[in-house]
Amino acid sequence: MNHFQYKDGELFCEDIPVAVIAQEVGTPFYLYSKATLTRHFQAFDSGFADIDHITCFAVKSCSNIAVLSLFSGLGGGADIVSGGELFRALQAGMDPRRIIYSGVGKGEEELRYGLKSGILLFNVESEQELLRLQKVAADMGVTAPIAFRVNPDVDPKTHAYISTGLAKNKFGIPIDEALELYVQAAEMEHIKVMGVSCHIGSQLTLISPFVEALRKVKAFVGRLAEKGIAINYIDLGGGVGITYDDEEPPHPQEYAKAIIEELGGLKATLILEPGRVIVGNAGIMVTEVQYTKTNRGGDKEKNFVVVDAGMNDLTRPSLYGAYHSIQPVQEKTTASQLVDIVGPICETGDFLAQDRVFPQVEQGDLLAVMSAGAYGFTMASNYNSRPRAAEVMVSGERFAVIRERETIESLIKGEAIPEFLEKK
Ligand code: LLP
Numbered sequence: 001m002n003h004f005q006y007k008d009g010e011l012f013c014e015d016i017p018v019a020v021i022a023q024e025v026g027t028p029f030y031l032y033s034k035a036t037l038t039r040h041f042q043a044f045d046s047g048f049a050d051i052d053h054i055t056c057f058a059v060k061s062c063s064n065i066a067v068l069s070l071f072s073g074l075g076g077g078a079d080i081v082s083g084g085e086l087f088r089a090l091q092a093g094m095d096p097r098r099i100i101y102s103g104v105g106k107g108e109e110e111l112r113y114g115l116k117s118g119i120l121l122f123n124v125e126s127e128q129e130l131l132r133l134q135k136v137a138a139d140m141g142v143t144a145p146i147a148f149r150v151n152p153d154v155d156p157k158t159h160a161y162i163s164t165g166l167a168k169n170k171f172g173i174p175i176d177e178a179l180e181l182y183v184q185a186a187e188m189e190h191i192k193v194m195g196v197s198c199h200i201g202s203q204l205t206l207i208s209p210f211v212e213a214l215r216k217v218k219a220f221v222g223r224l225a226e227k228g229i230a231i232n233y234i235d236l237g238g239g240v241g242i243t244y245d246d247e248e249p250p251h252p253q254e255y256a257k258a259i260i261e262e263l264g265g266l267k268a269t270l271i272l273e274p275g276r277v278i279v280g281n282a283g284i285m286v287t288e289v290q291y292t293k294t295n296r297g298g299d300k301e302k303n304f305v306v307v308d309a310g311m312n313d314l315t316r317p318s319l320y321g322a323y324h325s326i327q328p329v330q331e332k333t334t335a336s337q338l339v340d341i342v343g344p345i346c347e348t349g350d351f352l353a354q355d356r357v358f359p360q361v362e363q364g365d366l367l368a369v370m371s372a373g374a375y376g377f378t379m380a381s382n383y384n385s386r387p388r389a390a391e392v393m394v395s396g397e398r399f400a401v402i403r404e405r406e407t408i409e410s411l412i413k414g415e416a417i418p419e420f421l422e423k424k
Contacts, residue, residue: 001039002033002036002281002282003033003035003036003394004018004033004036004284004368004370006331009330009331010329010330010331011327011328011329011330011331011368013031013033013284013394013399014033014034014035014394014395014396014397015396015397016394016397016398016399018031018284018286018329018366018368019329019330019366021286021392021394021399022286022288022329022366025390025392025401025405026390026405027286027287027288027308027309027366027389028285028286028287028288028307028308028309028313028389029285029286029389029390029391029392029405030283030284030285030286030372030373030376030377030389030390030391030392031283031284031285031286031391031392031393031394032062032064032067032279032282032283032373032391032392032393032394032402033282033283033393033394034070034393034394034395035395035396036281036282037067037070037071037278037279037282037373038070038074040277040278040279040281040282041055041057041070041071041074041076041278042074043251043252043253044240044252044256044272044274044277044278045074045075045076046253047252047253047255047256047257048256048259048260048270048272050260051260051263051270052268052269052270053269053270053271053272054076054077054098054120054269054270054271054272055075055076055077055272055274056076056077056078056079056098056099056100056271056272056273057071057076057077057078057079057273057274057275057278058079058238058273058274058275058276059078059079059080059081059085059088059089059275060081060085060275060375060378061275061276061278061279061280061373061374061375061378062275062279062283062373062374062375062376062377062378063085063088063377063378064377064391064402064403065088065091065092065402066092066391066393066400066402067279067393067402068088068089068092068094069092069093071278072092072093072094072095076098077094077095077097077098077099077100077120078094078098078099078100079099079100079102079238079273079275080099080100080101080102081101081102081103082103082110083107083109083110083113083114086099086101086110086113086114086117086119087113090117096117096118096119096120097118097119097120098120099117099119099120100119100120100121100122100123100147100197100235100271100273101114101119101121101122101123102123102125102149102197102199102273103123103125104125104126104129104170104171106122106129106132108132108136111132111133111136111144112136112140115136115137115140115142115144116140119145120145120233121145121146121147121194121195121197121233121235121271122144122145122146122147123146123147123148123149123197123235124146124147124148124149124185125148125149125171125172125173126173127173127181127184130146130148130181130184130185130188130191133146133191134188134189134190134191137190137191138189138190142190143189143190143191143192144190144191144192145192145194146185146191146192146193146194146195147193147194147195147196147197147233147235148172148173148178148181148182148185148196148197149171149172149173149197149198149199149235150172150173150174150175150178150196150197150198150217150220151165151166151167151169151171151172151173151174151175151198152165152175152198152200152212152213152216152217153165153166153167153174153175154166154200154209154212154213154216155209156200156201156202156204156209156239157204157205157206157209158201158202158203158204158205158239158241159203159320161319161320162201162202162203162320163200163201164199164200164201164202164237165198165199165200165201165209165213166200171199172198172199175216175217175220178220179220179223179224179227182224182227182229183227183229186227186228186229193229193231194231194232194233195231195232195233195234195235195268195271196217196220196221196224196231196233196234196235197233197234197235197236197237197271198213198217198235198236198237199235199236199237199238199239199273200213200237200239201239202238202239202241202275202276203239203241203242203276204239204240204241204249205241205247205248205249205250206250207250207254207255207258210236210239210255210258210259211258211259211262213236214234214236214259214262214263215262217234217236218262218263218264218266221234221266221268231268232268232269233268233269233270233271234263234266234268234269234270234271235270235271235272235273236259236270236271236272236273237272237273238272238273238274238275238276238277239274240252240255240274240276240277241276241277242276242277242280242281242371242374243281243371244280244322244323244324244325244370244371245323245325249277252274252277275374275375276374276375278374279373279374280371280373280374281370281371281373282373283371283372283373283374283376284368284369284370284371284372284373285309285313285314285368285369285372285376285389286329286366286367286368286369287307287308287309287313287352287366287367287369288307288308288364288365288366288367289305289306289307289361289362289363289364289365289366289367290306290307290308290344290363291304291305291306291363292304292305292306292360292361292362292363293306302340303337303338303339303340304339304340304341304342305339305340305341305342305358305361305367306342306343306344307341307342307343307352307367308343308344309343309352309369309389310342310343310344310345310350310383310384310386311343311345311347311349311350311351311383312343312345312380312381312382312383312384312386312388313343313376313380313386313388313389314352314369314372314376314379314380315379315380315381316375316376316379317351317352317353317354318347318349318350318351319379323353324352324353324369324370324371324372325369325370325371326341326352326353326356326358326367326368326369326370327367327368327370328359328361328365328366328367328368329365329366329367329368330365330366332359332360332361332365333359334359334360334361335359335360336357336358336359336360337357337358337360338355338356338357338358339353339355339356339358340353340354340355340356341353341356341358341367344384344386345383345384345386346384352369377389377391377403382406382411385408385411387405387406387407387408387410387411388405388406389405390403390404390405391403
């Protein structure tokens, strides 16, 4: 259930017509519903209400500080993967004791920043990272709280680019080799072993891979106990999928129930890192039709709807062949035709939809690209020197721009023409 619904043929976000916002902020823009964000956060988090847990929102999925601040207010924490995401989380008022730091390539400066900020946990992904963290912590005269991210070699049955828990993926430490590292880390003066972490992939539509991964993690925690290493935190990562088209992912409560059951009475705080399941269907991208055209060749013809948002604004269709439902903001009764909905970028791979049955639209019509709240704006780029879109949040009858549209001047910020190129 989300708060993007038609009333009398017009798409609303909560109590405001989307067209009214477009009129004011221009297009393209991302639009988030506060009520939907809240509802989805609570639907997920409340599933774990009976056990010790922290819902650490995956900042990479939607990193605007207004969104982070909303989740912080709802008791959430943050799962970060860079110094930039840590900065955002702190700016949004997140409690550092609810921030965990994942990722295979943390730089020395980033580790220092995490330590200085007093975050809850570093999810360490290699022996070299462990050694670097020990050195940085020693330099600073502090102790680094860590979990190792173990790779359980479980098939999440999702898109190859977003599978992370298979042996062939770059993530984590093979679960069979991790024991040795735990023993090594437990003896390090500036490292405090606190947990075990894993993340097997994103957009999972089955519960069984999560349960299988947890079973392996649980067995591993047992082996650690035999070595006298106690674990306070079990981090199960993110990954619950959403409906873009006809997928039938588990309801978050169902997922929670299965996880709690598999945990049994294990005494540890559970950490979860959901992103997409909370924000995916709480955001849309709004774009305006610029042109319609038909290209003919031989006996073939192809219809195009050219809109003002491209693969630089929403890259998921181009990058993963991902499906996003697209709907006219004013409902149409015109005849349907087969179209590609494409952007202004100079690449054939620049499309939002291909071979889509779509009502006839015309220049100036607004289209809503649905399910764009996760990995939408955060993956946007300035390719083709296009300023990134605005972000807007709605609450009831009110809306606020939570990120201004970039300007063309901002595009060359930091660029310079060196002296040796200047004309004499
Ligand atoms: N934790 C870790 C360590 C992760 O790598 C990820 C996602 C998450 C949590 C959040 O997963 P979620 O709950 O959102 O599935 N750009 C891709 C998705 C990449 C996901 C990468 N890791 C897409 O647009 O589908």
